[in-house]
Amino acid sequence: MSVQAERRPGWHGTRRRFALRMEPYFYASPALIFIVAVMLVPLAIGLSYAFRDITLLNPFSGGFVGVQHFVDLWHDSDFWQALGNTVTWTVASVSLQFFLGLVLALRLYRPFPGRGLVQALVFVPWAVPMFLSGLNFAWLFNPVIGPLPHWLYAVGILSSPENILSDPAIAIWGPIVANVWWGVPFFAITLLAALQSIPPEIYEAAEIDGAGTWRRFADITVPFLAPTIAITVLLRAVWIANAPDLIVAMTGGGPADSTQIVASYIFTQAFKGLDFGYASAVATVLLMLLLVYALIVLMIRQSLLKAS
Amino acid sequence: MATIDIDGVRKRFGNVDVLHGVDLTIADGEFVVLVGPSGCGKSTLLRLIAGLEDISRGAIRIDGERVNDLAPRARDIAMVFQSYALYPHMSVERNMDYSLRLRKTPAERAREAVEGAAGKLGIDRLLQRKPRTLSGGQRQRVAMGRAIVRTPKAFLFDEPLSNLDARLREQMRGEIKKMHQDLGATSIYVTHDQIEAMTLADRIVAMNEGLVQQIGPPRELYEHPTNLFVAGFIGSPAMNFIDATYRREGQNAFLVVGEKRLALDERDVADGTPVTLGLRAEDIAIDADPEDPGAIEATVELVEPLGLGTIVHVQALGTHIKALSLAVVEHRVGSRIWIRPHPEKFHVFEEATGRRLERKAQFAAELPA
Numbered sequence: 001m002s003v004q005a006e007r008r009p010g011w012h013g014t015r016r017r018f019a020l021r022m023e024p025y026f027y028a029s030p031a032l033i034f035i036v037a038v039m040l041v042p043l044a045i046g047l048s049y050a051f052r053d054i055t056l057l058n059p060f061s062g063g064f065v066g067v068q069h070f071v072d073l074w075h076d077s078d079f080w081q082a083l084g085n086t087v088t089w090t091v092a093s094v095s096l097q098f099f100l101g102l103v104l105a106l107r108l109y110r111p112f113p114g115r116g117l118v119q120a121l122v123f124v125p126w127a128v129p130m131f132l133s134g135l136n137f138a139w140l141f142n143p144v145i146g147p148l149p150h151w152l153y154a155v156g157i158l159s160s161p162e163n164i165l166s167d168p169a170i171a172i173w174g175p176i177v178a179n180v181w182w183g184v185p186f187f188a189i190t191l192l193a194a195l196q197s198i199p200p201e202i203y204e205a206a207e208i209d210g211a212g213t214w215r216r217f218a219d220i221t222v223p224f225l226a227p228t229i230a231i232t233v234l235l236r237a238v239w240i241a242n243a244p245d246l247i248v249a250m251t252g253g254g255p256a257d258s259t260q261i262v263a264s265y266i267f268t269q270a271f272k273g274l275d276f277g278y279a280s281a282v283a284t285v286l287l288m289l290l291l292v293y294a295l296i297v298l299m300i301r302q303s304l305l306k307a308s
Numbered sequence: 309m310a311t312i313d314i315d316g317v318r319k320r321f322g323n324v325d326v327l328h329g330v331d332l333t334i335a336d337g338e339f340v341v342l343v344g345p346s347g348c349g350k351s352t353l354l355r356l357i358a359g360l361e362d363i364s365r366g367a368i369r370i371d372g373e374r375v376n377d378l379a380p381r382a383r384d385i386a387m388v389f390q391s392y393a394l395y396p397h398m399s400v401e402r403n404m405d406y407s408l409r410l411r412k413t414p415a416e417r418a419r420e421a422v423e424g425a426a427g428k429l430g431i432d433r434l435l436q437r438k439p440r441t442l443s444g445g446q447r448q449r450v451a452m453g454r455a456i457v458r459t460p461k462a463f464l465f466d467e468p469l470s471n472l473d474a475r476l477r478e479q480m481r482g483e484i485k486k487m488h489q490d491l492g493a494t495s496i497y498v499t500h501d502q503i504e505a506m507t508l509a510d511r512i513v514a515m516n517e518g519l520v521q522q523i524g525p526p527r528e529l530y531e532h533p534t535n536l537f538v539a540g541f542i543g544s545p546a547m548n549f550i551d552a553t554y555r556r557e558g559q560n561a562f563l564v565v566g567e568k569r570l571a572l573d574e575r576d577v578a579d580g581t582p583v584t585l586g587l588r589a590e591d592i593a594i595d596a597d598p599e600d601p602g603a604i605e606a607t608v609e610l611v612e613p614l615g616l617g618t619i620v621h622v623q624a625l626g627t628h629i630k631a632l633s634l635a636v637v638e639h640r641v642g643s644r645i646w647i648r649p650h651p652e653k654f655h656v657f658e659e660a661t662g663r664r665l666e667r668k669a670q671f672a673a674e675l676p677a
Contacts, residue, residue, distance in 0.1 A: 201393035204360050209407035209454070210381040219406075223397040 049280035056274035069281030078257050079282065082265040085172060089261050090241045093179040098233055100180065101187020108188065109195045119192075126185040134249030137178035141165050141250075165251050168258035175246040175259065183240070187232060194228040195221070227304050234297040238290060262286050310371035310461035310494055311336050312357065317366035319352055326352050328518045329366065334462075337492045343505040344515035344541070350498045353515075354464050357496060359383050370461055386455035387464040390471060392447045394439040394454075400426075401435040404454045421457040428487070429453050445476045456487070462494040469504065481507055502542050506530065514538045536662035539586045539655055545619055547655065548592075548629045550585040554578075554656070554665075563656070565625045568604060572654050575665040583665065586655030589632035594620055594639075596648030603646040608639045622647060 025032075050069055055061040073079050108119055125133065140146040143161045153161040165174040198220065206216050244264035247253060253260040253268050260268065262282065270279035312334040319327040327349045334340050342350040355361045357368055359380035367374050375383050386407075394403050401422055408418040426432040429449040439447055448468065455463055465484075469477045485508055488495055499505055505512050506526045514521045514529060514537070522534040533539035539547050552563040552570075554577055561574040563585055570585070577583070596603040606624035618637040622629050624647060631647055639645060656665040 199391065199393065201389045201391050202395060204358075204380075205387070205389060205393035205454075206395070206406075207360070207380045208358060208385065208387050209458075210410040211406075212381070215410060220395070 046280055047284060049276055050284045051281075052277050054275075054277040054280075056276065061277070065277070069278050070285075072278065073281055073285065078260065079262075079265065081257065082260040082262045085259065086241055086261040086263070088172060089176060089179075089247075090237050092173075092176050093183065093240050094233060094237050096176070096180045097183040097236065098187050098229070100184045102191055104184060104188040105191035105195055108192050122188055123185050125182050126189075128182065130182060130243070130245040131249050133182050134175070134178055134246040137174065137181070137246075138165065138250045141174050166255055168255050171251055171255060172259045175250050178246050178250065179240065182246075183236065186236065190228060190232050191225060194225050198224045230300060230304055231297075234300065238293060238297075242286075242290070311369075312462060312494060312496070313367075313369040313372075314353070314357070315367045315369070317353070317356060317368060318364045319349070319356060319361065320364045326518050327356075330515075330520055332513060332520065332523065334494060334496065337494055339488050339495045339497065339508060339510045340513060341497045341499060341505040341509035341511075342513045342515060343499055343502055344521075346500055347517075348515040349518040350500075350513075350515050351466055354387075354466055354496060354498045357462075358385060358387050358464050384458075384461045385464055386458050386460040386462075387466065388451045388455050388468045390467040392439075392451040392471075394447060394450055396439050399436050399438060400431065400442070400450050400453075403439065403450055404435075404457050407454070407458050418457075421459075422453075425453040425457045428456070428490075429483075444472055445480065448472060448476075448480060452484075452487070456491065460493075462496065465495065465497040465499075467499055468497075470499070470501070477504075484508060503544060506542070512542075514541060516541075532664070533586075533655065534664050536584060536586070536657045539657065539664075543588060545589045545630045545632060548587040548589065548627075550587065550625050550627055550629070551659070552583050552585045554581045554583045563654075568625060570602065570649070570651070570654075572651055572656070574668040575656055576668050577658060577665050582659040584657045584659050584662075586657060587629070587649050588653060588655075589619065589630045591650040591653035592629065592631035593648045593650065594622075594631050594633050594637065594645055596646040598646045600646075600648055602651060603648045606645055606647045608641055608643050608645060610641065611637060611639060613637075620645075 051064060051066060053061045053063050053065045053068075104122060108115065108122065140148045141163055142165075143149040143163055149158060149161040149163060152158040152164075158164070165171050202220055203216055206220055211219060241261070242263050244261065244267050247259055247261055247264040248267055251259040253264050257265075263286065266279050266282045266286065269275050269282060273279075312332075314330055314332040314334075317327060317330045318325070330349075330353060332340075342353060344350050352361065356363050359375065359378060359382075363376050367376055369375065370383060370385070395406065398406065404422045404425065405413075405418045408421060413421075422435070423432065426435060429452060431446060431449045431453060434442060434446060434450070439450065442450065448471075451468065468484075469480050472480060481504055484497075488508075497504075497508060509526050511524060512526055512529050513523050516537045522529055522538045524532075529538055529542050533542060533547075536549070540549065550565055552565045554575060555562055555564055555569075556574065556579045561572055563570045563572060563583065565585065598605075604624050606622035606629065608620060609623050609628065610621035612619040612621070613636070617632055617634040620631045620633060620637055620639065622631065622645065629647070657663060658665055
């Protein structure tokens with residue numbers, strides 16, 4: 001096309017140069033228009049809600065309120081508790097998922113009869129919709145129909161077989177357990193893939209060099225897995241911090257907002273309280289926090305890439 | 309340094325026998341090359357010595373000590389891998405002193421060993437670099453350096469040069485030979501390249517299909533291949549094989565190839581036995597005198613100038629034959645010439661078994677001790 005444009009008589013000077021310079025943008029435009037229409041525009045509208053009074057049940061709402069929502073937020077103890085819960089929820093879920101996933105991956109790395117089948121089964125929780133696994137775990141924790149409270153009581157963890165989801169002090173661990181069950185396969189499979197990419201001769205060379213099992217793990221496996229570990233842990237942390245499904249399905253943020261994380265707090269404010277303005281303000285804060293976090297992730301990734 | 313005894317070693321992988329009983333004794337300081345086509349079991353044998361695979365039956369002894377049940381790290385051997393297997397996240401120096409650090413060698417001594425080895429291999433400037441920033445040849449040197457810093461009982465080489473280009477391979481071959489002369493270390497070297505085997509080995513172990521075919525010095529394998537396999541595998545260009553029949557009339561023995569009779573010394577085999585005549589390319593003279601009873605008429609099919617000499621491919625005795633001449637040959641394709649195989653250099657193998665048929669008169673003298 002560009003070759004033809006150059007040869008056509010009458011196409012010279014500024015017009016031709018302009019056409020040539022614009023050419024790549026025309027090619028890219030369908031994708032760009034799509035991204036602007038379905039991502040950037042809604043994002044901008046969503047952000048604008050944070051500065052307006054938008055309450056669905058109040059027909060007179062919609063006015064500009066400036067930073068009022070953010071001032072309210074600063075004094076909202078529920079928000080701060082949700083922020084604290086988000087940290088607990090994310091750190092506990094990610095570290096347990098990672099640790100169990102690593103153990104599972106190391107176990108699945110060594111050949112044993114039926115390994116193919118076990119590998120497939122390990123992946124099953126990942127295929128269960130998160131929301132459904134939340135409902136299932138809510139039932140498992142229910143002493144009327146679920147066995148878990150009775151088992152926990154039998155081994156002495158609970159003083160009586162009650163539903164941990166109704167105890168504000170420990171209720172957050174219900175969704176965490178469900179999340180760990182659901183998320184272990186992700187770590188197991190990605191770490192297994194990383195393990196399998198380590199050339200076996202490297203282990204053989206280390207064995208001949210005199211390294212025992214532990215030294216091979218520390219000197220070969222860990223350095224080889226480090227980039228994968230860093231990236232998966234950091235990415236999963238964002239994902240989990242941002243995912244209210246299990247909380248909403250299992251506790252609805254209760255009892256008494258004790259299990260509310262920021263993401264579920266946004267959901268509650270928007271779709272239960274129908275206060276979209278305030279929910280947008282909370283979402284904006286969450287977006288900022290995650291952007292800062294993402295920046296840190298990218299910086300760590302860069303330094304990891306440089307190191308390896 | 310150490311001796312290595314391999315005593316009736318067998319290896320099975322599942323239902324597949326890979327080694328069918330190998331016996332081999334390697335002397336202290338000897339350089340032994342295991343050579344054979346891929347799948348012949350040579351690498352498996354090396355891995356059994358290293359301890360990377362379990363021995364199914366038989367025993368391996370290093371310095372008289374049975375090592376069947378010893379872990380690789382307890383055998384005190386070093387190995388150079390085909391892929392080099394350098395630790396990518398460690399510097400060259402860390403790669404080389406890893407084994408020393410694991411053995412808690414004092415830092416001062418470890419540094420001396422690494423610097424000594426690096427100096428010998430010409431990689432002293434690369435010590436702080438990571439393997440991925442090195443060229444193939446440099447990685448190869450690091451892999452060798454990692455082996456020699458330890459002064460192990462024996463060196464094992466698993467096709468260490470096959471990832472290098474031809475020029476570099478030739479150079480490293482020389483360096484390995486020189487290193488062995490300097491260190492005098494017991495070495496076992498696996499390769500499928502018969503030139504590496506010929507140039508490096510004190511003794512060659514030719515293997516095929518899990519069995520040792522012949523053990524001996526390179527010249528012996530070249531000049532007295534014990535069977536068709538060794539004859540065909542050792543030597544480049546490969547030996548010419550011609551189907552023939554062994555005949556004896558009174559005191560005269562000869563081979564019949566088609567219409568042609570080729571005189572030779574008597575062999576210890578019945579009159580009329582089908583045999584395979586083996587002729588090395590350099591033992592065939594071209595431009596022979598047509599009157600010579602040993603001369604054979606041939607048609608030139610292809611001329612390959614080597615610089616050093618010329619390989620002439622001809623059609624003769626009903627088959628394709630390669631002759632190597634050190635002269636510059638300018639025959640045109642299709643032209644008729646006379647070739648003359650050197651009758652003293654006939655290799656005769658029984659067709660049914662592939663075994664070498666020795667000359668009757670010199671039978672006893674020529675058998676390897």
